[in-house]
Amino acid sequence: MTDTSGKNRMLLSGNEAVALAARDAGVALASAYPGTPSTEILESLATLGGPAQWAPNEKVAYEVALGAAFGGARALACMKHVGVNVAADPLFTSMYTGVSGALVLVSADDPGMASSQNEQDNRRYAPAAGIPMIEPADSQEAYDFLFTAFEMSERWKLPVMLRMTTRVCHSQTVVTPRAKGLDPLPTHFEHDIRGRVMIPGFARPAHRRLRAKLAEIYTWGETMPLHRRFDGSKKLGIITAGVCYVHAREAAPDASFLKLGMTYPLPYNMIKEFAKSVERCVVIEENDPYLVDACRAIGVACEGKAEMYRFDEMNVDRVRRILAHDESPEPVRPPGKPPQLCVGCPHRSALSVLKKLDCIIMGDIGCYTLGVLPPVDAMDSCVCMGASIGNGLGLRHVLPPDEARRVVSVIGDSTFVHGGITGLVEMAYNPPPTGHVVLILDNGTTAMTGLQDHPGTGVKLNKKQTHKLSFEDLARSIGITNVHVFTGVDPAGFEALVKQSLASEELTLIIARRPCLLSVKKQKAQPKAAAEKTNA
Amino acid sequence: MPEDTVTNVVFAGLGGQGIIKASDMLAEAAFRSGYDVKKSEIHGMSQRGGSVTSDVRFGREVFSPMVPSGEAQFMVALDSTQIDAARHVMRPDGLIFNPEMFLKDGQTFDDFDKNPGSPINRRNLNVALLGVLSTHLDLEESVWLEAVYANLPEKLHEQNAAVFAYGREVGKKA
Numbered sequence: 143m144t145d146t147s148g149k150n151r152m153l154l155s156g157n158e159a160v161a162l163a164a165r166d167a168g169v170a171l172a173s174a175y176p177g178t179p180s181t182e183i184l185e186s187l188a189t190l191g192g193p194a195q196w197a198p199n200e201k202v203a204y205e206v207a208l209g210a211a212f213g214g215a216r217a218l219a220c221m222k223h224v225g226v227n228v229a230a231d232p233l234f235t236s237m238y239t240g241v242s243g244a245l246v247l248v249s250a251d252d253p254g255m256a257s258s259q260n261e262q263d264n265r266r267y268a269p270a271a272g273i274p275m276i277e278p279a280d281s282q283e284a285y286d287f288l289f290t291a292f293e294m295s296e297r298w299k300l301p302v303m304l305r306m307t308t309r310v311c312h313s314q315t316v317v318t319p320r321a322k323g324l325d326p327l328p329t330h331f332e333h334d335i336r337g338r339v340m341i342p343g344f345a346r347p348a349h350r351r352l353r354a355k356l357a358e359i360y361t362w363g364e365t366m367p368l369h370r371r372f373d374g375s376k377k378l379g380i381i382t383a384g385v386c387y388v389h390a391r392e393a394a395p396d397a398s399f400l401k402l403g404m405t406y407p408l409p410y411n412m413i414k415e416f417a418k419s420v421e422r423c424v425v426i427e428e429n430d431p432y433l434v435d436a437c438r439a440i441g442v443a444c445e446g447k448a449e450m451y452r453f454d455e456m457n458v459d460r461v462r463r464i465l466a467h468d469e470s471p472e473p474v475r476p477p478g479k480p481p482q483l484c485v486g487c488p489h490r491s492a493l494s495v496l497k498k499l500d501c502i503i504m505g506d507i508g509c510y511t512l513g514v515l516p517p518v519d520a521m522d523s524c525v526c527m528g529a530s531i532g533n534g535l536g537l538r539h540v541l542p543p544d545e546a547r548r549v550v551s552v553i554g555d556s557t558f559v560h561g562g563i564t565g566l567v568e569m570a571y572n573p574p575p576t577g578h579v580v581l582i583l584d585n586g587t588t589a590m591t592g593l594q595d596h597p598g599t600g601v602k603l604n605k606k607q608t609h610k611l612s613f614e615d616l617a618r619s620i621g622i623t624n625v626h627v628f629t630g631v632d633p634a635g636f637e638a639l640v641k642q643s644l645a646s647e648e649l650t651l652i653i654a655r656r657p658c659l660l661s662v663k664k665q666k667a668q669p670k671a672a673a674e675k676t677n678a
Numbered sequence: 679m680p681e682d683t684v685t686n687v688v689f690a691g692l693g694g695q696g697i698i699k700a701s702d703m704l705a706e707a708a709f710r711s712g713y714d715v716k717k718s719e720i721h722g723m724s725q726r727g728g729s730v731t732s733d734v735r736f737g738r739e740v741f742s743p744m745v746p747s748g749e750a751q752f753m754v755a756l757d758s759t760q761i762d763a764a765r766h767v768m769r770p771d772g773l774i775f776n777p778e779m780f781l782k783d784g785q786t787f788d789d790f791d792k793n794p795g796s797p798i799n800r801r802n803l804n805v806a807l808l809g810v811l812s813t814h815l816d817l818e819e820s821v822w823l824e825a826v827y828a829n830l831p832e833k834l835h836e837q838n839a840a841v842f843a844y845g846r847e848v849g850k851k852a
């Protein structure tokens with residue numbers, strides 16, 4: 143929303159601010175796979191008319207963005223924290239190749255796991271991969287820091303990570319955008335075989351080049367304007383970064399602050415001087431003790447947080463407790479109502495049939511994971527996107543035959559494209575003695591993260607039609623003997639099909655194809671919504 | 679309200695009840711009035727009927743986007759079963775507005791929903807409760823209406839202006 147006072151002020155979520163900055167910074171290509179809390183970056187960029195496209199998974203998204211940056215463009219890749227695990231392979235080596243244009247990776251972490259399967263702290267990736275990392279605290283910084291990230295990336299020809307967290311991504315705060323953006327960079331391919339072909343002989347010097355660049359960035363970082371120091375009371379000094387800064391400012395308004403904008407490489411001298419200037423120095427950070435360990439490693443005497451505060455998000459209450467050394471149990475809040483599969487969701491009936499047949503259900507990630515909760519109660523594992531198929535095959539290989547015959551792998555359509563295809567290849571390559579049954583719950587959308595299209599829907603992020611991946615044809619070409627598409631609503635028919643497939647002891651793929659109720663509603667509402675917009 | 683006070687409003691309800699929309703409208707009204715504004719909620723699973731809360735904070739300068747415990751002056755609860763989950767953020771003297779405040783003796787929401795002439799119904803309770811809230815906040819009525827309109831399609835403007843006005847009347851009497 144825009145202010146009516148004439149001032150160029152907007153109220154934006156952190157994700158919307160990144161999208162706006164991407165457009166203003168002349169990004170030529172932005173690629174991502176959806177994942178909370180990062181999803182709205184590409185959706186907003188697409189709404190702004192920017193060059194945004196969904197990739198089948200985060201590895202591909204990062205590789206596409208890297209390719210664009212090899213060609214001299216400014217490129218953006220966005221993903222949730224666990225997405226970086228998927229993209230980690232190209233990420234690490236892209237630090238050796240560097241880029242010709244500029245590449246920014248947005249990693250959106252989810253402390254407290256509002257909608258994630260783990261609480262990993264992706265700040266650890268920065269030193270591991272050697273990628274410079276900057277952390278915005280609010281939407282204005284998300285906007286500004288994306289520009290800085292591109293400037294850094296262009297100057298050192300290295301990818302740069304903008305590390306966000308759920309509260310920064312989803313909170314709306316006031317943003318004043320730049321009056322003038324950047325022109326897109328001219329694109330062109332320049333051969334640089336030693337620089338980009340990472341065979342050991344070329345990679346060895348490339349690693350040294352990376353370390354030399356990081357040393358330069360370290361020196362620059364000591365004077366960097368993104369770090370901010372506030373000299374308040376000498377009694378208490380707080381070192382912090384990202385959203386923890388605003389919580390801490392509120393909890394301790396009189397304290398001195400060192401707010402770090404770039405958290406890899408860290409400005410060691412700045413930290414040492416700050417710590418020396420105060421009587422008590424406390425590091426406030428969410429999740430892992432990343433900053434406090436780094437401060438201690440350089441001999442800075444500082445306090446961190448008790449282990450109990452590693453879990454879940456930081457907030458003002460918790461900062462107050464940490465500063466007061468309060469390690470008493472935190473008040474227990476009444477639990478909210480958990481989300482559930484929508485009434486009439488097609489996943490419900492399919493999973494209920496597996497439950498009825500006493501299947502061992504290797505599950506996956508998506509709306510259907512909610513089928514683990516009562517009343518459906520039908521899921522035995524959920525690890526990461528695509529794991530259902532490998533997990534199911536592993537079980538089939540080792541279990542006694544009468545148990546092995548009950549194992550089924552259940553996976554959503556978007557998840558199948560993301561990480562399930564290679565599992566199916568494995569199934570044909572190393573078939574278990576009792577065969578196996580994979581069930582794709584094809585509801586025609588990525589429902590969990592808010593109804594995004596994917597290669598299996600044949601529609602792009604900009605809503606244009608494109609090639610539609612056929613799971614049936616794919617499975618047959620992979621070598622799966624039995625491929626069934628079930629579009630019925632009749633549970634008895636579905637039950638008979640599953641029973642027969644389990645009994646056959648062959649390799650079977652069942653595609654249960656029924657649209658997500660919410661996506662049907664949305665599609666019906668869409669033409670209307672568009673008409674409404676033109677009225678307004 | 680003194681210059682340096684931050685106004686904290688927490689919205690509580692279930693997915694699909696219009697919590698996010700209502701908190702957007704308040705944030706927009708405060709934003710259009712020139713305040714620093716922060717608004718925060720957790721997205722993700724809300725569309726599937728789970729608990730949803732949204733925090734809106736405004737004032738001269740706001741730091742954290744989340745209301746600290748015991749500091750909310752107001753709660754707008756679109757579902758009274760969800761009040762307890764957010765109660766810890768309320769100041770002891772904080773005010774809670776919930777749908778039941780519109781019911782007279784023996785009335786139920788079915789009575790409203792069935793009667794087309796009724797000023798409010800279950801679907802527009804969020805705007806009605808904003809009307810109540812508006813009588814406690816120092817934001818211009820015209821700015822409120824701009825904020826409500828900005829978040830709704832045009833064909834719903836007139837009806838929601840009436841719903842908002844109804845909420846204001848109830849708020850003034852309460």
Ligand SMILES: Cc1ncc(C[n+]2csc(CCOP(=O)(O)OP(=O)(O)O)c2C)c(N)n1
Binds near residue numbers: 224527
């Ligand atoms: C590596 C990784 N990327 C993204 C996500 C976020 N995410 C969770 S489930 C899911 C896809 C769900 O779609 P689908 O498999 O079609 O199931 P549906 O929700 O439609 O039932 C996504 C994108 C994740 N958990 N891990």
Ligand code: SF4
Binds near residue numbers: 483488585589
């Ligand atoms: S959003 Fe769609 S897939 Fe998810 S629970 Fe509802 S109907 Fe099922």
